[in-house]
Amino acid sequence: NAGVTQTPKFRVLKTGQSMTLLCAQDMNHEYMYWYRQDPGMGLRLIHYSVGEGTTAKGEVPDGYNVSRLKKQNFLLGLESAAPSQTSVYFCASSYKASVYNEQFFGPGTRLTVL
Amino acid sequence: AQSVTQLGSHVSVSEGALVLLRCNYSSSVPPYLFWYVQYPNQGLQLLLKYTSAATLVKGINGFEAEFKKSETSFHLTKPSAHMSDAAEYFCAVSAYTGNQFYFGTGTSLTVIP
Numbered sequence: 001n002a003g004v005t006q007t008p009k010f011r012v013l014k015t016g017q018s019m020t021l022l023c024a025q026d027m028n029h030e031y032m033y034w035y036r037q038d039p040g041m042g043l044r045l046i047h048y049s050v051g052e053g054t055t056a057k058g059e060v061p062d063g064y065n066v067s068r069l070k071k072q073n074f075l076l077g078l079e080s081a082a083p084s085q086t087s088v089y090f091c092a093s094s095y096k097a098s099v100y101n102e103q104f105f106g107p108g109t110r111l112t113v114l
Numbered sequence: 115a116q117s118v119t120q121l122g123s124h125v126s127v128s129e130g131a132l133v134l135l136r137c138n139y140s141s142s143v144p145p146y147l148f149w150y151v152q153y154p155n156q157g158l159q160l161l162l163k164y165t166s167a168a169t170l171v172k173g174i175n176g177f178e179a180e181f182k183k184s185e186t187s188f189h190l191t192k193p194s195a196h197m198s199d200a201a202e203y204f205c206a207v208s209a210y211t212g213n214q215f216y217f218g219t220g221t222s223l224t225v226i227p
Contacts, residue, residue: 033215035217042217042220043217045215090157102148102160105157106157107156
């Protein structure tokens with residue numbers, strides 16, 4: 001049982017390049033989330049998904065797109081990377097729509113945009 | 115709307131001393147509160163959660179937190195700090211829409227030998 005995994009672990013991009021971050025979970029969770037973590041700002045929600053084929057915007061969605069074609073996968077895309085998107089990105093998942101269900105986190109992807 | 119505030123971005127304690135990490139919440143509905151720990155270069159791991167069953171919540175690694183409605187607080191404590199407790203700690207409150215979590219800005223705990 002791998003839990004939540006993220007690919008890649010590290011990435012360096014040049015301004016304007018695109019990339020996709022992959023999140024996979026093997027816990028059959030309905031809900032999945034993408035966060036970014038920046039110093040002094042905690043974790044901020046980018047987008048989330050309440051089920052296969054559905055996505056919704058979080059607190060800081062601009063510059064990102066997501067897709068949830070399969071229940072176990074949640075992809076985060078950057079179409080034209082900017083230095084302001086340099087951050088650590090975390091994926092998380094939770095069992096279902098319950099306010100007291102914990103979220104399970106992946107190990108993170110460290111992205112640097114030059 | 116829900117939010118949490120963590121007072122003190124950095125806390126240092128001596129090994130064996132009491133650990134107290136502060137979290138205050140704001141919520142228009144009964145809150146569900148969580149403490150997560152993040153060790154260097156790792157993801158977040160759940161320490162404990164409050165779901166209204168009991169005001170004093172015990173978690174892993176000897177941590178506990180007490181929900182105080184009158185003070186809108188959910189402070190994290192541990193009687194005796196260990197070197198292995200050095201990490202970043204996040205308080206979070208969950209929302210009713212999409213099970214979204216709102217995280218505090220985090221408190222970095224340093225344990226001095």
